[in-house]
Amino acid sequence: MSLKTILAGSVFAMASFAASMAGATTIGFSQVGSEGDWRPAFSKNMQDTAKDYDVDLKFADAQGKQEEQLRAVRAFIAQGVDAIIIAPVVVTGWDDVLQEAKDADIPVFLVDRDVEVKDKSLYVTRISADFNLEGRLAGAWLAAASKGTCKIVELQGTTGSAPAIERKKGFEAIISQFPAMEIVATQSGDFTTEGGKKVMEAFIKSTNNLDGICASFAHNDNMQLGAIQAMKEAGLKPGQDVLMVSVDYVPAIKDALAKGEANASVELRSAVGGFIYPVVLDYLKNPHELDKWIVIPSDLHTAKD
Numbered sequence: 001m002s003l004k005t006i007l008a009g010s011v012f013a014m015a016s017f018a019a020s021m022a023g024a025t026t027i028g029f030s031q032v033g034s035e036g037d038w039r040p041a042f043s044k045n046m047q048d049t050a051k052d053y054d055v056d057l058k059f060a061d062a063q064g065k066q067e068e069q070l071r072a073v074r075a076f077i078a079q080g081v082d083a084i085i086i087a088p089v090v091v092t093g094w095d096d097v098l099q100e101a102k103d104a105d106i107p108v109f110l111v112d113r114d115v116e117v118k119d120k121s122l123y124v125t126r127i128s129a130d131f132n133l134e135g136r137l138a139g140a141w142l143a144a145a146s147k148g149t150c151k152i153v154e155l156q157g158t159t160g161s162a163p164a165i166e167r168k169k170g171f172e173a174i175i176s177q178f179p180a181m182e183i184v185a186t187q188s189g190d191f192t193t194e195g196g197k198k199v200m201e202a203f204i205k206s207t208n209n210l211d212g213i214c215a216s217f218a219h220n221d222n223m224q225l226g227a228i229q230a231m232k233e234a235g236l237k238p239g240q241d242v243l244m245v246s247v248d249y250v251p252a253i254k255d256a257l258a259k260g261e262a263n264a265s266v267e268l269r270s271a272v273g274g275f276i277y278p279v280v281l282d283y284l285k286n287p288h289e290l291d292k293w294i295v296i297p298s299d300l301h302t303a304k305d
């Protein structure tokens with residue numbers, strides 16, 4: 001065999017090795033939907049960074065419907081993917097499908113939102129921010145900004161979703177320490193701008209143009225952006241007449257902070273593929289028990305910082 005043949009042969013072997021490695025890991029990702037500005041940024045980051053980790057990502061958008069997610073997860077199981085990532089719309093209703101994945105020996109990782117299941121061994125771990133802490137950060141900021149005296153209207157996220165449950169709990173844990181702070185009206189705006197606008201219009205009516213209201217706490221920025229529109233249309237000055245605090249820190253709320261129409265937002269990182277894929281890939285190489293929650297940090301921003 002000539003040297004040339006050997007070299008050509010090894011180049012061929014290397015090329016086919018590389019080809020067999022390309023997209024070597026197939027991961028199914030069931031995403032909530034594309035509501036608001038944060039979620040599409042998160043989806044894009046998951047899709048973009050998949051390439052960096054040699055992941056063949058099967059992306060399924062559930063359009064906010066849990067039935068769609070259950071269908072997608074069952075399809076991933078039938079395809080025999082290497083791992084499944086779920087950002088669950090709501091916390092309940094996951095036991096059966098997670099058991100099916102476990103029976104098929106496909107590890108499941110939760111990202112972003114949480115589930116409530118009887119048997120936590122049904123998923124490997126959850127990689128996510130601490131929504132309760134986000135609520136506490138918002139509450140602590142408002143307690144300081146209002147010197148502990150404040151009537152609040154609250155725009156809740158999707159009913160039954162982990163961030164709506166935990167942001168409310170965390171916020172209430174803080175304001176309950178201040179006798180003159182209270183939530184006087186609360187309603188779900190489903191994490192959307194339109195939802196937030198409708199809810200704020202209803203609050204404006206029911207409180208005689210937000211008379212005596214000192215703050216609006218929205219479980220995400222998009223609802224707050226809708227609330228800002230509604231207030232402006234009613235001739236009110238969001239950020240001045242009423243303190244505006246929310247969660248996500250999306251680009252549009254940064255603009256509102258700069259204009260003085262919003263006052264504070266807790267950042268929820270969207271570029272988290274670099275946190276998530278290494279955890280999944282390491283586990284697939286070496287399956288072992290992990291902590292049930294890998295926490296992504298959160299921090300509060302105002303117009304100044």
Ligand code: GYE
Pocket residue numbers: 035036037038039112113163191219220221247248268
């Ligand atoms: O804050 C909101 C999105 O699940 C924590 O979902 C996430 C929330 C996020 O629609 O904007």
